[in-house]
Amino acid sequence: PRVDLRLVVQRAMLATWHAVGTSERSLLTLCDVGLACGLLLLLAPYSGTYVLKCAQPMGVAVAWWIYLLLKRLCREFLNLQWDALLLEAAVLAWPVSFHGILPASVPPTIWVLQLCTFKLLFSSGVVKLRSGCKHWRQLTAMTLHYETQPLPHMFSWFAHGLPESLQRVSAFVCLVIELPIPLLIFATPLPAIGDGCRLVAFASFSGLMTLIMLTGNYGFFNQLTVILSISLLSDQQLDTILGGGAESDGPSAETTAVYALQ
Numbered sequence: 001p002r003v004d005l006r007l008v009v010q011r012a013m014l015a016t017w018h019a020v021g022t023s024e025r026s027l028l029t030l031c032d033v034g035l036a037c038g039l040l041l042l043l044a045p046y047s048g049t050y051v052l053k054c055a056q057p058m059g060v061a062v063a064w065w066i067y068l069l070l071k072r073l074c075r076e077f078l079n080l081q082w083d084a085l086l087l088e089a090a091v092l093a094w095p096v097s098f099h100g101i102l103p104a105s106v107p108p109t110i111w112v113l114q115l116c117t118f119k120l121l122f123s124s125g126v127v128k129l130r131s132g133c134k135h136w137r138q139l140t141a142m143t144l145h146y147e148t149q150p151l152p153h154m155f156s157w158f159a160h161g162l163p164e165s166l167q168r169v170s171a172f173v174c175l176v177i178e179l180p181i182p183l184l185i186f187a188t189p190l191p192a193i194g195d196g197c198r199l200v201a202f203a204s205f206s207g208l209m210t211l212i213m214l215t216g217n218y219g220f221f222n223q224l225t226v227i228l229s230i231s232l233l234s235d236q237q238l239d240t241i242l243g244g245g246a247e248s249d250g251p252s253a254e255t256t257a258v259y260a261l262q
Contacts, residue, residue, distance in 0.1 A: 030070060113228055117231060178208075195234045
């Protein structure tokens with residue numbers, strides 16, 4: 001018989017809620033367990049303890065399940081784009097938690113995360129044009145953006161006061177970074193050319209996310225996007241960015257990327 005996966009997940013959620021409860025204390029306990037899983041993932045790679053490394057996949061799975069429970073229970077309060085992206089990224093990056101146990105699991109996961117990065121940025125640009133909003137087509141969207149975004153902060157007020165010509169330029173740059181730049185992820189005729197193109201994509205995405213953080217408040221969305229973009233960098237590029245080298249006593253570039261994704 002055909003299995004309805006959504007129904008299975010819903011029943012598993014109900015079973016968890018019945019076991020844990022839905023009181024305020026129960027919700028705080030779930031948050032505490034999720035925090036403990038996060039600390040495990042942060043400390044385990046540097047501990048040198050094989051047992052802790054083996055516990056990493058379970059830590060990711062438990063943290064993911066807890067956040068899914070909270071997202072479903074809190075409804076609109078955790079029903080934002082970055083909440084869904086966090087759950088999606090955790091599923092895609094889960095094999096990375098086997099680093100040190102199953103090293104072969106890392107390269108395919110990096111490719112999948114590159115596809116996720118492409119989908120995130122490219123779809124953001126496509127949505128802007130397909131929305132039918134005349135302001136994006138006329139490059140005037142940024143003149144309204146800072147006063148209509150969900151949680152503007154003090155720097156949003158200064159950004160809103162910039163000249164209209166600069167607002168048009170920023171809208172144009174945003175569309176360029178979100179539409180043609182993501183295509184550089186697949187530019188791989190030669191390794192050196194491909195690595196250089198992906199480095200440009202990483203720098204563009206990181207720069208855009210930094211500007212968004214400086215002029216608005218989107219929770220952890222921008223930081224998560226930058227972390228996903230790390231998958232675009234080669235080991236040599238990570239060594240250069242981190243100021244390391246082949247003879248460094250610290251962790252390798254691949255290991256550093258793995259830790260960041262965890």
